Amino acid sequence: MWTNLPRVLTLVVRGFALTLAVLTTVVVIRTLTFPSYQTSPPECKTTDPDFIPADEERLARFTSAIQFQTVSYERGVGTPQELLKFVRFIQESFPTIHSSPLVRREVVGNYSLLYRVEGSDGSLEPYMLASHLDVVPITQEASWEAPPFSGQVRDGYIYGRGTIDAKHSLMGSLEAVEFLLSRGHQPKRTLYLAFGHDEETGGHFGAKVIGDVLTERGEKIAFILDEGTPVGDGLMPGVSKPVAMVSVSEKGIVDVKLKVQAEGGHGSMPARKSAIGILARAVQKLEDNPHPSMFGTGPEARMLEYVATEMTLPYRMLASNLWLFSPLVAWVYAKKPQTNAFARTTTALTSFTAGVKDNVIAPEAEAVVDHRIHPMQTVEEVLEFDRKVIDDARVMLEVKGSLPPSPVSPHGKDSPTYTVLQETIQQIFPDALVTPTFMVANTDTRHYWNLSSAIYRFNPYVMTPSDLPRFHGLNERISVRNYERVMNFYYHLIVNMDKPLEVKRHGHEDEL
Ligand SMILES: CCCCCCCC/C=C\CCCCCCCC(=O)NCC(=O)O
Ligand SMILES: [Zn+2]
Ligand SMILES: [Zn+2]
Numbered sequence: 001m002w003t004n005l006p007r008v009l010t011l012v013v014r015g016f017a018l019t020l021a022v023l024t025t026v027v028v029i030r031t032l033t034f035p036s037y038q039t040s041p042p043e044c045k046t047t048d049p050d051f052i053p054a055d056e057e058r059l060a061r062f063t064s065a066i067q068f069q070t071v072s073y074e075r076g077v078g079t080p081q082e083l084l085k086f087v088r089f090i091q092e093s094f095p096t097i098h099s100s101p102l103v104r105r106e107v108v109g110n111y112s113l114l115y116r117v118e119g120s121d122g123s124l125e126p127y128m129l130a131s132h133l134d135v136v137p138i139t140q141e142a143s144w145e146a147p148p149f150s151g152q153v154r155d156g157y158i159y160g161r162g163t164i165d166a167k168h169s170l171m172g173s174l175e176a177v178e179f180l181l182s183r184g185h186q187p188k189r190t191l192y193l194a195f196g197h198d199e200e201t202g203g204h205f206g207a208k209v210i211g212d213v214l215t216e217r218g219e220k221i222a223f224i225l226d227e228g229t230p231v232g233d234g235l236m237p238g239v240s241k242p243v244a245m246v247s248v249s250e251k252g253i254v255d256v257k258l259k260v261q262a263e264g265g266h267g268s269m270p271a272r273k274s275a276i277g278i279l280a281r282a283v284q285k286l287e288d289n290p291h292p293s294m295f296g297t298g299p300e301a302r303m304l305e306y307v308a309t310e311m312t313l314p315y316r317m318l319a320s321n322l323w324l325f326s327p328l329v330a331w332v333y334a335k336k337p338q339t340n341a342f343a344r345t346t347t348a349l350t351s352f353t354a355g356v357k358d359n360v361i362a363p364e365a366e367a368v369v370d371h372r373i374h375p376m377q378t379v380e381e382v383l384e385f386d387r388k389v390i391d392d393a394r395v396m397l398e399v400k401g402s403l404p405p406s407p408v409s410p411h412g413k414d415s416p417t418y419t420v421l422q423e424t425i426q427q428i429f430p431d432a433l434v435t436p437t438f439m440v441a442n443t444d445t446r447h448y449w450n451l452s453s454a455i456y457r458f459n460p461y462v463m464t465p466s467d468l469p470r471f472h473g474l475n476e477r478i479s480v481r482n483y484e485r486v487m488n489f490y491y492h493l494i495v496n497m498d499k500p501l502e503v504k505r506h507g508h509e510d511e512l
Pocket of ligand 1: 441
């Protein structure tokens, strides 16, 4: 048998060499022939007669909007008086909208707003532009470069809570409609503007009621656009151009309360184990054991493939051959919070409460874990994984709220709604690539799933890595140039939505 060893080894080496040669050939061919998904429509120029400038008047309206402290604290706990003042401010700020016979305005759920702008062609399905009136609370106020509710303009930026989440899209879409109507233009396709007042606490009293009202009326919506992923500049590894990321689905969410009850008493006579200690070990286990990578199983793979031809060579080879390199790309994506969020269900420990006094042993401790669920996982799978990792019967798990990952909306060349979005984006951001992805955070669209199968989440502004921590964080701001793009994006989307939504499928044209 040993005399055959050289022969066996030769066969093994030859087999390995052949396999490597075949794999290399396939990788090279796919890299060189991978399709492009990009288009290049005519650019919107600041010199166009219908360009909307971020002039003094419009900037003043936006900075005033930021000054309303419409904070949502927790489900059902907000700032009603600020919301009422903000709603009244909106009414006063857009006189053409609020006096037009084409516009029906409704206050829904006490504070949310639903506008219907009647189109001239009733045969076209209406669409919806969504945003929200509320903002998250402020933290570390003293560390802001400008007062968080000032709307102060500094070095070309407007500072304030809500500037990128999401009063930019609320005011930007209203400015676009005001501009259109003030020029005597009636859109062909009816559109809704839907502004919830409690998006930051789940939209249960705002967007949910808007969704219910439209459902009861039997309304069917061609497509819905809400806040979402931005035009990332320097956000996607391997791509030098800006990438407009259109979220065609949204991660699920499950907020889990962990609770431990143990012996309380005097601080001078502690038991071996405390509620705080037991819970601290449990949350440490969750942090040390991230949920498994799902990279390559969901829309995140499309996100790379749609820009593969525009990537630098090593990344282009990887993105064109995810069938082989998914594990390697998953490893790269796990390195940063903003890319890791696309690879797996994330685990964020967002609160830990225990104890009332230095010399009193806390009889109970509570923590909350905020999971954002990858589109290819379920709420149940996430909870089961947590239980296995914690593996401690003293730790009780209670689901505070949950939402499964959203359905995936149509995208690509075969989708007329995705195509109109892509072309509008490229009019405003001519040097940007457009790619489908999924929202790592959640939006009011969770309440609109039955209204439309074409739901997109996209923020029409350019974001760099240094901007990411500003979401819900310190020094939230938007550049004046970006705010100007926001207004013009919505204007061109409305204009483009007046054209028939067509797609060439095998030589036929389907019209929505
Ligand atoms: C692989 C490419 C990496 C790109 C990194 C982009 C990360 C995503 C950028 C922005 C996130 C969008 C957030 C805007 C909407 C936030 C809505 C919100 O706050 N909802 C409430 C909640 O989710 O709790
Ligand atoms: Zn938001
Ligand atoms: Zn938010």
